[in-house]
Amino acid sequence: MELKAIGFDIDGTLYPEYRIRWRALSYFLRHIRLLVAFARTRKRMRSGQVSETYDVDGIEIAVLAKELGCGIEKARKLRDRLIYRGWEKYFQGMKLYPGVSSSLRKLKNAGLKLAVLSDFPVGRKLEYLGLEGIFDVVLGFPESGQLKPHREPFVRMANRLNVDPCNMMYVGNKLAYDVWGSENAGMRGVLFASSRHRVSLGVTTYTSFPQLTESILLEVTK
Numbered sequence: 001m002e003l004k005a006i007g008f009d010i011d012g013t014l015y016p017e018y019r020i021r022w023r024a025l026s027y028f029l030r031h032i033r034l035l036v037a038f039a040r041t042r043k044r045m046r047s048g049q050v051s052e053t054y055d056v057d058g059i060e061i062a063v064l065a066k067e068l069g070c071g072i073e074k075a076r077k078l079r080d081r082l083i084y085r086g087w088e089k090y091f092q093g094m095k096l097y098p099g100v101s102s103s104l105r106k107l108k109n110a111g112l113k114l115a116v117l118s119d120f121p122v123g124r125k126l127e128y129l130g131l132e133g134i135f136d137v138v139l140g141f142p143e144s145g146q147l148k149p150h151r152e153p154f155v156r157m158a159n160r161l162n163v164d165p166c167n168m169m170y171v172g173n174k175l176a177y178d179v180w181g182s183e184n185a186g187m188r189g190v191l192f193a194s195s196r197h198r199v200s201l202g203v204t205t206y207t208s209f210p211q212l213t214e215s216i217l218l219e220v221t222k
Contacts, residue, residue: 001091001164001166001167002167003112003138003167003168003169003188003216003219003220004112004113004163004164004167005112005113005114005115005158005161005163005167005168006107006112006113006115006168006169006170006171006196006216007114007115007116007117007154007157007168007169007170007171007175007182007187008114008115008116008117008135008171008172009116009117009118009170009171009172009174009177009178009192010116010118010120010122010125010126011118011120011219012081012172012173012174013098013171013172013173013178013192014050014097014100014131015094015095015096015097015100015129016097016194017140017173019094019095020087020090020091020094021093023090024087024090024134027086027090028087031082031086033068034068034078034082034205035083037064037067037068038064038067038079038083039120040067041049041060041063041064041067042060042119042147044063045059045060045063046147046149047145052125056141056142056145056146056147057080060079060142061075061076061079062075063091064078064079072087073089084120084121084123084190085123088123088124088125088128089127091124091128092128093128094128094129096129096130096131097194097208097209098208098210099209099210099213100131100209101131101134101206102150103209103210103212104134106213106217107213107216107217108134110216110217110220110221111220112216112220113136113137113161113163114134114135114136114137114159115135115137115138115139115157115160116135116137116138116139116140116154117139117140117144117148117157118139118140118141118144118153119140119141119144119147119148119153119177120140120141121140121141122138122139122140124141126138131153136161137157137160137161139153139156139157139160140198141153142156143156144156144157147179148177148178148181149176149177149178149184150181151181151184151185153181154170154181154182154184154185154187155185158185158187164186165186165187166186166187167189168182168188169187169188169189169190169216170182170187170188170189170190170204171190171191171192171206171212172189172190172191172192173191173192173193173194175191175203178191179191179203186187187205189203189204190204190205190206191203191204191205191206192205192206192207192209192212193205193206193207194207194208
């Protein structure tokens with residue numbers, strides 16, 4: 001099928017995740033109990049331990065409150081202030097993987113629609129990463145409707161781009177969430193692995209953005 005659009009994960013795909021962990025290490029340590037509870041919350045949501053609903057925001061808060069042993073409103077305030085917005089400032093001046101910015105512009109200039117899809121609110125991340133205005137669609141949780149690898153976020157992304165999923169590629173650094181999730185929605189899933197030891201057999205894998213871009217441009221300009 002003709003490739004018309006490409007979706008990208010953000011964290012760990014456009015920049016190395018270790019950089020945000022290093023920058024925000026003291027912040028993470030100060031709020032370790034909350035972050036552990038949030039990680040357990042997300043694990044439960046992805047595993048199907050909670051009923052599937054389109055009020056994913058409410059479900060996340062309810063599960064987090066239970067994990068923390070506190071009320072709903074307190075859990076919401078903690079999540080919004082300390083998880084969703086708390087470490088946003090650490091993205092200012094974040095160094096991207098080599099070639100990300102120029103690669104995205106080349107793909108856009110080739111006539112491809114571009115999107116980002118994240119399991120977190122995007123907020124000002126793209127601005128801080130120097131990528132504001134490049135993407136046609138920016139979709140984060142909870143507007144995505146579900147967490148990856150559920151097919152719903154990928155379908156919503158395609159709908160907002162007005163592109164059939166079969167005409168889309170999705171690029172991410174997590175095999176289960178990004179590649180298999182997007183393929184389950186009818187897209188072409190591609191793994192971005194910054195080091196060759198993470199290459200997965202049987203999965204289209206790229207280890208640099210220039211390599212990814214060259215391959216895509218060869219395909220769309222045939």
